[in-house]
Amino acid sequence: MTNAIRMRQVWTIARLQLTRVFFSKRSFWVYLLALFPSVIFLGHGVEVKWKRERWGAQKTESGILQSIRRGDTDGEVLQKAGMPITDFRSGAFRRRREIGGENEEREIERRYMMFFDGTNRWDLRFENGILQSKRSRPLNDFDEDRQIFAGVFQYFYLRLAIFFGCLGIFMNLFRGEMMDKTLHFWFLIPARREVLLAGKYLAGLIASVLIFGTGAALSFALMLWPQDPAQLSAFWQVEGAVHLFWYAAAAGLACAGYGSVFLASGLLLRNPILPAVVILLWESINGILPTLLQKLSVLYYVQALCPTPPPVNANAPLLVRLLSAPAEPPAAVVSVLGVMAVTAVVLWISSKAVRRLEINYGVE
Amino acid sequence: MSTTTPEVEFDDVSKFYGEVLGVNRVTLRIPPGITSLVGPNGSGKTTLMNLMAGLIHADRGALSVRGFSPREPEQLMRVLGYATQYDAAPRGTTGMDFVTTGLMLAGFPAGEARERAVKALERVRMQEAASRKVASYSKGMRQRIRLAQAIAHDPEVLVLDEPLNGLDPLVRAETIALFREFAAMGRHVILSSHVLQEVDILSDQVILIANGMIIAEGQIRSVREEIHEHPSQYLVRCRDASRVASLLFELDHITQVQIQDDRHGLLVMTRNRREFSRALTRVSLAGHLVESVVPADENMGALYEYLIGGDR
Amino acid sequence: MAVYRRGYQRYQGPLTGEWDRLLVLPRFAWESLMQQRLIAILFVLALFWPAGCALFIYFSHHLDLLQGFGGAASNIFQVNGEFFFVFMNVQSFAAIVLSAFAGPSLIAPDLANGALPLYFSRPLTRTTYVFSRMFVLAGVLSPVTWIPGLLLFAMQSGMAGWGWFAENYRLGLAVMGGFFLWILLVSLIAMACSAYVRWRVVAGALVLGLFFILGGAAELANAVLRVDWASALNPGRSMEQVWRAMLGLEPLPGPDAWQCAVCLGLMVAGLAVVLRRKLRPVEVVS
Numbered sequence: 001m002t003n004a005i006r007m008r009q010v011w012t013i014a015r016l017q018l019t020r021v022f023f024s025k026r027s028f029w030v031y032l033l034a035l036f037p038s039v040i041f042l043g044h045g046v047e048v049k050w051k052r053e054r055w056g057a058q059k060t061e062s063g064i065l066q067s068i069r070r071g072d073t074d075g076e077v078l079q080k081a082g083m084p085i086t087d088f089r090s091g092a093f094r095r096r097r098e099i100g101g102e103n104e105e106r107e108i109e110r111r112y113m114m115f116f117d118g119t120n121r122w123d124l125r126f127e128n129g130i131l132q133s134k135r136s137r138p139l140n141d142f143d144e145d146r147q148i149f150a151g152v153f154q155y156f157y158l159r160l161a162i163f164f165g166c167l168g169i170f171m172n173l174f175r176g177e178m179m180d181k182t183l184h185f186w187f188l189i190p191a192r193r194e195v196l197l198a199g200k201y202l203a204g205l206i207a208s209v210l211i212f213g214t215g216a217a218l219s220f221a222l223m224l225w226p227q228d229p230a231q232l233s234a235f236w237q238v239e240g241a242v243h244l245f246w247y248a249a250a251a252g253l254a255c256a257g258y259g260s261v262f263l264a265s266g267l268l269l270r271n272p273i274l275p276a277v278v279i280l281l282w283e284s285i286n287g288i289l290p291t292l293l294q295k296l297s298v299l300y301y302v303q304a305l306c307p308t309p310p311p312v313n314a315n316a317p318l319l320v321r322l323l324s325a326p327a328e329p330p331a332a333v334v335s336v337l338g339v340m341a342v343t344a345v346v347l348w349i350s351s352k353a354v355r356r357l358e359i360n361y362g363v364e
Numbered sequence: 365m366s367t368t369t370p371e372v373e374f375d376d377v378s379k380f381y382g383e384v385l386g387v388n389r390v391t392l393r394i395p396p397g398i399t400s401l402v403g404p405n406g407s408g409k410t411t412l413m414n415l416m417a418g419l420i421h422a423d424r425g426a427l428s429v430r431g432f433s434p435r436e437p438e439q440l441m442r443v444l445g446y447a448t449q450y451d452a453a454p455r456g457t458t459g460m461d462f463v464t465t466g467l468m469l470a471g472f473p474a475g476e477a478r479e480r481a482v483k484a485l486e487r488v489r490m491q492e493a494a495s496r497k498v499a500s501y502s503k504g505m506r507q508r509i510r511l512a513q514a515i516a517h518d519p520e521v522l523v524l525d526e527p528l529n530g531l532d533p534l535v536r537a538e539t540i541a542l543f544r545e546f547a548a549m550g551r552h553v554i555l556s557s558h559v560l561q562e563v564d565i566l567s568d569q570v571i572l573i574a575n576g577m578i579i580a581e582g583q584i585r586s587v588r589e590e591i592h593e594h595p596s597q598y599l600v601r602c603r604d605a606s607r608v609a610s611l612l613f614e615l616d617h618i619t620q621v622q623i624q625d626d627r628h629g630l631l632v633m634t635r636n637r638r639e640f641s642r643a644l645t646r647v648s649l650a651g652h653l654v655e656s657v658v659p660a661d662e663n664m665g666a667l668y669e670y671l672i673g674g675d676r
Numbered sequence: 677m678a679v680y681r682r683g684y685q686r687y688q689g690p691l692t693g694e695w696d697r698l699l700v701l702p703r704f705a706w707e708s709l710m711q712q713r714l715i716a717i718l719f720v721l722a723l724f725w726p727a728g729c730a731l732f733i734y735f736s737h738h739l740d741l742l743q744g745f746g747g748a749a750s751n752i753f754q755v756n757g758e759f760f761f762v763f764m765n766v767q768s769f770a771a772i773v774l775s776a777f778a779g780p781s782l783i784a785p786d787l788a789n790g791a792l793p794l795y796f797s798r799p800l801t802r803t804t805y806v807f808s809r810m811f812v813l814a815g816v817l818s819p820v821t822w823i824p825g826l827l828l829f830a831m832q833s834g835m836a837g838w839g840w841f842a843e844n845y846r847l848g849l850a851v852m853g854g855f856f857l858w859i860l861l862v863s864l865i866a867m868a869c870s871a872y873v874r875w876r877v878v879a880g881a882l883v884l885g886l887f888f889i890l891g892g893a894a895e896l897a898n899a900v901l902r903v904d905w906a907s908a909l910n911p912g913r914s915m916e917q918v919w920r921a922m923l924g925l926e927p928l929p930g931p932d933a934w935q936c937a938v939c940l941g942l943m944v945a946g947l948a949v950v951l952r953r954k955l956r957p958v959e960v961v962s
Binding site: 008009012020023187 | 419441453471
Binding site: 037176 | 873884892893896900901927932934
């Protein structure tokens with residue numbers, strides 16, 4: 001049998017498997033994972049555009065808002081700045097404090113007001129009618145949005161959505177069929193097991209890249225949608241296409257890497273929870289591992305491709321910051337080749353495993 | 365089609381599931397024709413079939429199916445069709461999809477795959493239900509759709525795990541005819557069955573298996589001849605049964621003679637088939653009309669009883 | 677007379693009540709769960725923190741043993757609402773892990789092996805079946821949640837005296853009530869996941885993933901929309917807010933306890949709908 005025929009077999013297997021991956025009911029949650037950020041970014045875009053229009057009609061002079069000081073009463077603020085755009089009171093609660101060595105408990109009622117000066121929103125927080133804090137921030141900040149997208153991509157897409165999505169898609173290719181007692185159907189075709197593996201992996205890869213790549217690209221587009229046209233145009237002229245390309249490449253490589261790992265786990269182990277938890281932990285602590293061990297991770301290479309570093313929450317506990325710290329990034333070429341090398345090694349191990357795999361539905 | 369070695373060969377094959385024995389040191393040569401695997405539940409019939417199809421691998425020994433190793437599905441699956449015992453089909457698949465997909469995976473172009481699928485479905489009388497989902501089929505329909513998939517690519521070796529289970533009498537007869545047609549073309553039809561009467565009717569040879577070991581193999585008659593510890597049984601129809609009975613009973617090799625209720629038949633048990641044959645000739649020459657002589661235990665039921673016991 | 681009339685005689689004796697039958701399933705399920713090594717290990721691990729908390733309470737009443745801390749000991753070793761909140765937080769995570777491993781083995785095998793028709797051909801309703809399975813999980817989760825919580829409360833009351841108890845009895849009620857709510861939620865999530873995917877191990881992963889992903893999704897929505905109400909989508913965070921209200925503590929930023937309670941109520945309703953749709957004694961053609 002020639003390699004050309006084997007390639008055709010790979011494609012036939014992939015095509016048949018793809019239909020199942022795309023249209024099975026089980027895929028619903030994968031779509032949900034991939035498209036959830038897009039929905040949120042769409043919501044944000046609609047909100048920004050709507051607020052810009054509506055709040056603009058009720059704006060307060062920025063000088064007046066700047067003159068408001070901590071300690072002012074809510075009445076004074078209303079007198080100076082006029083009607084706020086939002087005015088909200090929280091339920092009362094009791095707070096115990098130690099003052100002069102004695103515990104004092106008092107009831108607190110909070111009030112929140114928000115004003116708009118045409119560009120920035122001003123958030124004021126009162127406790128028992130006294131202004132405690134005042135904070136202003138732009139209604140929409142492009143740099144901040146890009147940072148948030150970077151965070152969403154690296155923390156939500158790479159670490160959660162693509163991770164769990166690939167877990168679902170690729171584990172299902174062999175282990176899921178074993179559970180459904182349908183794997184023998186594939187083993188009875190006149191194709192080498194390696195060809196079957198390649199076909200199934202290709203199907204999983206195409207499906208995951210399309211689903212998560214589209215999801216990430218859509219989120220990126222929706223993040224850009226409400227931005228100022230001038231800023232947007234400058235962004236596209238300088239780095240927009242490059243950013244989009246590297247995010248897409250990172251998503252694709254993450255799918256390829258995680259996909260191969262979960263395909264192999266599905267072939268080698270019966271219980272996917274334990275390897276999934278171990279891989280999740282391994283990927284999480286990647287940033288603090290020795291250099292050599294860092295390179296045995298998908299996230300290490302993939303994160304390095306992301307064009308914008310994610311925001312680090314300075315208020316997060318030390319352990320959380322430690323776990324989410326990105327590793328020293330390798331060069332882009334090294335990243336791409338690294339993931340491909342990890343994938344190739346894992347697929348080679350899988351090909352050995354699939355040749356040994358037996359139909360034994362009774363033990364599942 | 366390739367026909368390197370037209371036999372299915374097992375050479376000292378053993379298979380263990382952990383510490384549980386699947387089959388132990390099986391050495392077999394299965395010639396073309398209809399071969400039935402018979403044995404109690406858990407005796408190793410399905411294990412043998414799965415080994416032939418490469419769904420499981422032998423821990424020891426070697427086997428080949430018409431010269432192809434089960435570890436090389438690329439060649440083997442072109443000549444082998446297997447209707448497994450597994451009831452499930454991929455989710456959401458219709459009967460037509462189920463058969464067509466198998467053919468497409470076997471390398472047939474879409475058009476031809478569809479044509480062959482239609483033919484195979486017609487042969488198992490499933491054309492009307494072909495557009496329904498397999499999950500909605502009855503047990504018998506699932507059986508037939510698996511059979512359709514196994515025969516659709518016109519294999520040289522047909523392996524069938526309990527293929528007659530759940531079939532109605534009409535379809536059962538047609539299915540048996542189909543097996544005979546395959547066998548008549550010099551192909552292998554290897555099946556397992558619990559219905560011993562059917563095994564009697566359709567098998568060219570049988571393989572009796574118990575506890576993972578081959579107890580007997582060959583044609584039913586030759587297997588029966590090998591069983592010396594049980595006397596052979598014959599049904600003799602004659603006019604004067606009591607007279608013939610008294611003549612036969614005088615012979616050493618006759619262990620028991622029972623006269624049937626209608627007084628025209630005898631059930632004779634003998635330890636020497638050849639001597640019994642000669643004795644019957646002498647009885648006939650002595651003027652007693654012997655209408656027919658039929659072996660009463662040259663069937664699977666008797667073999668099963670003698671070799672495996674009553675535990676079916 | 678038809679033949680069956682001669683041979684068949686219907687059972688005429690007394691039947692147990694519907695709610696008595698609820699206990700038939702848990703009786704065997706507890707036994708088989710505890711025979712699983714992993715569950716037993718997790719169960720034991722989950723009791724380490726309560727043991728540590730008991731030590732904490734003991735030391736808080738024996739500050740003389742902690743001279744190394746100096747005057748700070750009295751500030752650190754305080755048994756109050758915050759103490760019980762931290763205790764509940766840690767034990768709630770233990771409950772998630774236990775339910776991820778123990779929960780799916782209760783329902784998924786029944787669905788995968790078509791055992792529901794067998795159950796429902798007995799005088800057992802779907803509701804009774806769900807309650808009995810939930811009862812199994814409640815039985816497994818109680819010894820690591822509200823029971824040690826109440827024991828700690830009793831220990832503190834015993835050591836601090838009647839005055840402390842009279843002033844803080846709501847802490848005991850909050851621990852018990854808060855954990856009851858958590859057990860209800862976690863059990864429903866575990867059962868709904870296993871009814872949804874029918875594959876025991878995947879259901880376990882789904883239970884864990886659900887908590888991770890909902891937490892991540894809530895943070896994502898908060899960050900993108902610059903809000904804090906999305907925290908209510910995170911069941912863990914919502915429950916924390918409800919617990920803080922029950923314990924009389926300062927609320928966390930974001931939706932208040934009532935809003936969180938409504939969100940949790942909606943989640944519970946959604947999970948009940950999933951169970952109602954999936955637990956059917958018929959084969960669904962897919």
